[in-house]
Amino acid sequence: MADITNARGYPIGAMSRETGVNIETIRYYERIELMPQPDRTAGGNRQYTHDQLKRLSFIKRSRELGFSIDEIRAMLTMVDQDGVSCGEVHAMTVEHLGSVKEKIRHLKKLERALTSMAAECAKGDVPDCPIIETLFDER
């Protein structure tokens, strides 16, 4: 089944189904030149190759890992030029990992603050809302 489609190229809907990337998003990636302009049918519909499918799922995978479009672009540019610098890719990954860790730290702080605010409020019927009070408090 996949082979038949493959022979004729994948229409955009198949690309979307295979990768989980929204059709509009695929066209968006083309517009920002993250994906190349694919071949077209006589009628003008996009026909993608298997390599392009792989490229799109690379993008999808990377996005799921939280890499920015620009980071992905940098990686793909290296791939396109057959000049993948493992060190650079590793550095990007480590840096990105650092920012993920920082986000986690930040969110945990929020979690603690929100938990204590909610606890204050859950306990008993106070006249004024202690959450609002806390938020309005100076300093």
Next chain:
Amino acid sequence: MADITNARGYPIGAMSRETGVNIETIRYYERIELMPQPDRTAGGNRQYTHDQLKRLSFIKRSRELGFSIDEIRAMLTMVDQDGVSCGEVHAMTVEHLGSVKEKIRHLKKLERALTSMAAECAKGDVPDCPIIETLFDER
């Protein structure tokens, strides 16, 4: 010092300094009607009251806790109408807390994936970049 400024109202720069909210952002909050239109000097410059300063720092505090503008708007509307529903505020807080926890879970997954990818690469000089390989892998 604050008292003198207070007597004449706070210009927008003072509001910004006191709360840490960017001047352009303060005007943005006015545009979206999160902040009221303040009085103006004869020349047309904004002059804020102390209550408006408190309101802005409420917004700032809430944003720092990750509440959306719409959530903040809902809370402030209750405050404005003197009808603060403690239960509602508590529910909003708990719901928001849930989404923070979910984000943490998600980021921890990313953290694990990125860590193992980075480790693969850091270990020894492999011919092709294992990070790129992993991202390109089908399935």
Next chain:
DNA sequence: CCTTGCATCTGTAGTCGCTACAGATGGTAC
């Protein structure tokens, strides 16, 4: 009174990464 120079003004456009239309065709199965 006048200048200097920072603060503030309005209005618009850009950011990121999509998403959601509208209205017009393409392609395919019966």
Next chain:
DNA sequence: GTACCATCTGTAGCGACTACAGATGCAAGG
């Protein structure tokens, strides 16, 4: 041939700001 889904282009919207440009306001020093 026709029904009907898939795809097309182009544009505008989201959230929450941020960044200008070009024109004024305002307070202190000479």
